[in-house]
Amino acid sequence: MSRAAHGRARGWARLAVAAVVLLLMMLPVIWLVSLSFKPPREWLATPPSLIPRNPTVDNYVVLVAPGIPKGTIGEVVGAAQPVTRAFVNSVIVVPLATLASLGVGFLGAYGISRFRVGGNFLPFSVLATRMFPPIAFAVPLLVYYRSAGLIDTRLGLILMYTAFTLAFSLWLLKGFIDGVPRHIEEAAILDGASRWRVLFTITLPLVRGGLAATGLFVFIMNWTEFLFALIFTSRTALTVPVQISQYASAVGRFYGPQAALGLVASVPVLVAGYVIQRYLVRAFTFGLVK
Amino acid sequence: MSRGDPLIRLEGVGKTFDDGTVAVKDLDLEIEEDAFVCFLGPSGCGKTTTLRLIAGLENPTTGEVFLRGRRITDWPPQRRGVGLVFQNYALFQHMTVRSNLAFGLEVRGTPRREVARRVQDMAARLDLEEVLGVRASRLDLSTMQRVAVGRTLVAEPNVLLLDEPLNNFQAGLREQMRAQLKSWQQQFGRATIYVTHDQEEAMTLGDRIVVMRDGEVEQEGPPEQVYGRPETLFVAGFIGLPPMNLLPARLDGSTGRVSLADASLELEAGTKERPSGDVVVGVRPEHLLPVEGEVDGRPRLRGVIDLVRPMAAKTIVDVRLEGGTTVRALTRGIVRGEPGEPVTLAFDPMAVVLFDRSTGLRID
Numbered sequence: 001m002s003r004a005a006h007g008r009a010r011g012w013a014r015l016a017v018a019a020v021v022l023l024l025m026m027l028p029v030i031w032l033v034s035l036s037f038k039p040p041r042e043w044l045a046t047p048p049s050l051i052p053r054n055p056t057v058d059n060y061v062v063l064v065a066p067g068i069p070k071g072t073i074g075e076v077v078g079a080a081q082p083v084t085r086a087f088v089n090s091v092i093v094v095p096l097a098t099l100a101s102l103g104v105g106f107l108g109a110y111g112i113s114r115f116r117v118g119g120n121f122l123p124f125s126v127l128a129t130r131m132f133p134p135i136a137f138a139v140p141l142l143v144y145y146r147s148a149g150l151i152d153t154r155l156g157l158i159l160m161y162t163a164f165t166l167a168f169s170l171w172l173l174k175g176f177i178d179g180v181p182r183h184i185e186e187a188a189i190l191d192g193a194s195r196w197r198v199l200f201t202i203t204l205p206l207v208r209g210g211l212a213a214t215g216l217f218v219f220i221m222n223w224t225e226f227l228f229a230l231i232f233t234s235r236t237a238l239t240v241p242v243q244i245s246q247y248a249s250a251v252g253r254f255y256g257p258q259a260a261l262g263l264v265a266s267v268p269v270l271v272a273g274y275v276i277q278r279y280l281v282r283a284f285t286f287g288l289v290k
Numbered sequence: 291m292s293r294g295d296p297l298i299r300l301e302g303v304g305k306t307f308d309d310g311t312v313a314v315k316d317l318d319l320e321i322e323e324d325a326f327v328c329f330l331g332p333s334g335c336g337k338t339t340t341l342r343l344i345a346g347l348e349n350p351t352t353g354e355v356f357l358r359g360r361r362i363t364d365w366p367p368q369r370r371g372v373g374l375v376f377q378n379y380a381l382f383q384h385m386t387v388r389s390n391l392a393f394g395l396e397v398r399g400t401p402r403r404e405v406a407r408r409v410q411d412m413a414a415r416l417d418l419e420e421v422l423g424v425r426a427s428r429l430d431l432s433t434m435q436r437v438a439v440g441r442t443l444v445a446e447p448n449v450l451l452l453d454e455p456l457n458n459f460q461a462g463l464r465e466q467m468r469a470q471l472k473s474w475q476q477q478f479g480r481a482t483i484y485v486t487h488d489q490e491e492a493m494t495l496g497d498r499i500v501v502m503r504d505g506e507v508e509q510e511g512p513p514e515q516v517y518g519r520p521e522t523l524f525v526a527g528f529i530g531l532p533p534m535n536l537l538p539a540r541l542d543g544s545t546g547r548v549s550l551a552d553a554s555l556e557l558e559a560g561t562k563e564r565p566s567g568d569v570v571v572g573v574r575p576e577h578l579l580p581v582e583g584e585v586d587g588r589p590r591l592r593g594v595i596d597l598v599r600p601m602a603a604k605t606i607v608d609v610r611l612e613g614g615t616t617v618r619a620l621t622r623g624i625v626r627g628e629p630g631e632p633v634t635l636a637f638d639p640m641a642v643v644l645f646d647r648s649t650g651l652r653i654d
Binding site: 181183184186187188189190191192193194197202205206208 | 345347366367368370372373374376377378380381382383384393394397398441442445
């Protein structure tokens with residue numbers, strides 16, 4: 001075999017392996033797509049079939065025109081309202097909570113990175129919120145939230161999401177800020193810039209990629225958060241994951257609409273990921289431009 | 291401000307870091323206007339810390355810093371008007387060269403037209419006009435350095451501080467950049483403090499050299515003085531390529547004669563009243579001359595050749611003396627010699643420097 005042919009064969013082999021891995025990883029998503037177009041009879045049919053035998057868009061219709069999917073019996077427990085409210089809630093709560101987490105996290109991380117605020121203890125203790133199962137916080141918080149009137153409000157969720165993702169953004173951003181050479185900031189200070197000016201005109205632009213990456217992760221965490229949203233909201237401030245869980249009746253779960261909403265719900269994340277993508281590359285090659 | 295005050299004066303300045311490291315001890319130093327001063331010393335000797343203390347990036351634990359007679363110890367770096375070129379240049383990587391040059395002026399609220407004019411002017415002087423629109427992260431090393439120097443000079447600082455700016459350059463380019471720096475300094479006429487661990491750099495650039503060690507000044511003075519009249523054993527052993535030969539000896543206070551331990555040789559020390567004691571005799575390698583037979587009664591050292599290293603214009607000859615100590619002789623031209631061959635080194639007694647072995651200080 002010639003050298004070129006050999007190389008080509010290797011290329012194909014690599015491509016094949018990549019395709020198999022991709023297929024395996026995408027399998028749940030593919031299954032979700034398939035399920036979302038299946039009528040009720042096929043939801044749990046055995047043997048399962050990847051291609052719906054009688055494809056339907058009923059599952060999507062139910063999302064905007066509440067009712068039970070055709071061919072099912074029983075009353076819908078929740079989800080008597082269209083998905084719009086849950087979507088509006090998620091679209092308001094999640095980005096705001098993400099921005100708040102990034103803002104507080106960035107300032108905190110800067111203090112810890114540059115001034116060693118709180119010594120060794122503080123940065124570590126911030127992690128405490130992630131050391132317990134989240135449900136452990138639910139009961140005490142429920143008491144506070146009731147007296148503060150924050151139950152079933154967007155503000156309540158924003159505060160909670162900010163608090164619980166803070167440890168994550170703080171630690172991730174600290175890593176990025178640590179990567180900004182101290183001398184660059186000192187050079188700006190010698191040029192006459194104040195600490196705040198340095199923070200916003202030098203450090204912030206340099207960790208832009210890190211902020212984008214952290215923001216995307218926090219956004220996804222918040223967007224898919226279910227437990228707190230379920231406990232702390234009911235009708236007014238419910239989010240998309242809660243709405244998904246509500247497609248069920250006393251008899252069983254409506255898998256079709258759940259799959260349909262699951263797919264629709266992933267669209268904002270995909271858009272966010274696509275927009276942020278070019279910053280991500282910068283974020284992870286940051287060390288190279290030092 | 292009164293006339294006659296030095297540009298910068300350090301008075302008993304000391305710096306101990308939080309972790310207990312003593313970087314600088316009780317430093318007294320004066321920097322005159324228009325001087326080019328080199329801080330020279332091995333790494334960890336406190337020279338960079340001293341620079342940062344002058345810039346205000348570190349606060350001294352003890353002592354005071356003065357700028358033209360005004361006490362500025364508590365002043366933040368922003369107020370001091372000190373320009374610092376960092377070892378890795380610390381350019382604002384996300385900005386263009388133009389923005390890098392303009393940053394300091396803009397921060398200080400200089401009118402926009404004035405900023406543009408001065409940036410343009412600086413770019414022209416440092417040959418940066420073609421890269422004004424290029425992002426700093428995409429420049430090559432020597433351009434980065436020019437931007438770093440330009441960025442600090444454009445704000446017309448009281449003093450320009452340079453922290454090992456040539457460290458990243460290869461040997462050939464280093465020489466070139468050294469000349470470049472010298473010419474800039476003459477052109478801009480700004481007092482400059484230059485930190486380096488490279489003695490050649492310090493010798494060629496500095497009007498004055500401050501040799502530091504363990505946070506203290508060992509000696510300061512013009513290069514020829516630091517080289518020719520080292521005040522301490524450390525300076526004698528640190529300066530010079532190769533450094534000064536240091537030979538143990540004994541001084542007889544009553545006769546004023548010095549007897550070398552390694553050679554049956556006595557010197558007229560010519561010192562004033564001195565107690566007897568152990569001393570060290572320092573001789574520069576270039577003052578040791580391989581000779582044949584007796585020559586005009588100069589003191590001689592006998593030994594055998596250990597190693598001969600011809601280096602085109604000069605040759606370094608390592609000679610093991612009778613006592614076992616090895617000395618280095620530096621001679622012009624190429625010298626031939628086989629290891630093991632006996633050799634006689636003559637030297638000028640006037641070129642010898644004596645040190646007290648216990649204090650390490652020079653004896654005059």
